[in-house]
Amino acid sequence: MWHDMLTIQLPIAEKILRTVLVYAAMVVLFRLSGKRGLASLNTFDFVVVFLLSNVVQNAVIGADDSLLGGLVGAVTLVAVNAFMNRLTVASPRIARVLEGTSTTVVENGSVMTGAVRRLAVRPSEIEHAVRVQNGEGIRDVASARLEPDGHLLVVLKQSAGAPTRADVARLEKRLTAIEGLLRAEVAGTRPESTGGHGNDS
Template sequence: MWHEMFAQQVPFAEKVIRTVLVYALIAVLLRATGKRGLSGLNSLDFVVMFLLSNVVQNAVIGADNSITGGAIGAVTLVVVNTAVTRAALRNEVFARIFEGNDTPVIRSGRVDQGAVRRLGLRRHELDRAVRLQNGEDVRDIESGDFDPDGHLILTLKKDARDANHSDVVRIEARLERIERLLLERG
């Protein structure tokens, strides 16, 4: 019994190669689905993720059902993922290939319908992001980019922004000058 649990049925090198190839395939598939596929997952996305892991399981482990074979596959996945993540941190070209670039979706209050359609964004998602930034409407947005992680990054137009600390300090200083002038005249 113990021997069967740990006896490898597939050679170590084959197990590593299988795992790396499946990792690359899944990375390409996820990259091909676009940024939208990596943002907020819905229930159908979870179904696909669960089924996908089951579909590629045999491709990773082959005919090997041993604990050792599973451990080799798991360790290989973690090592390859760590290497890819670190390579993306060090190399801008590598990061762009594996992670992608920001996609402009709003410029000067206008929605780029082509970009929104390609990304699979819905209008209510844009509107919600605008409200989260304290904007009233897409017209209040100077720029909006969809980043590779699936986040919508918005910048409000200057006249649509709430007052910040420096604005308050400037107004207080102005009020103090006005009060001094009024006291000097009065």
């Protein structure tokens, strides 16, 4: 039993090469599937992801079902992924090639129809992202971009956005001034207190 578990049935170099090639193929496939598919998985996307692991399993392990062979593949996969993450951080150019760039889907309250259709972004997804930013609708959006990781980044118009600290400070200053005026008005109109006069009769 231990012999079967620990004896690699394929050369280690072939095992590593298989894992690297399958990893690279998956990166290309997800890159071609578009940015939206990376963040918003619908029912069909889940089915594809679920089946992909079984489809590529034999391509990774080959004719090797040993424990040690599986560990070699797992270590290779994690190592390649860590290397790619560091590579994209170190080189913005490589990051643009592998991950793509952001795409504007809304500009000044108007939906960019061509970009939305090309990226398969539904209006409901944009409206949800706007509501998360406390906006009321797409008309409140100054710009919205679909990032390479599949997330929508929404910037609201200044009139529609949440109040800033400066806005709050200005409001507090005005309220303080109004409060001072009201106090002065009340003090100026208050009747003067008169002393009591006794009845001598």
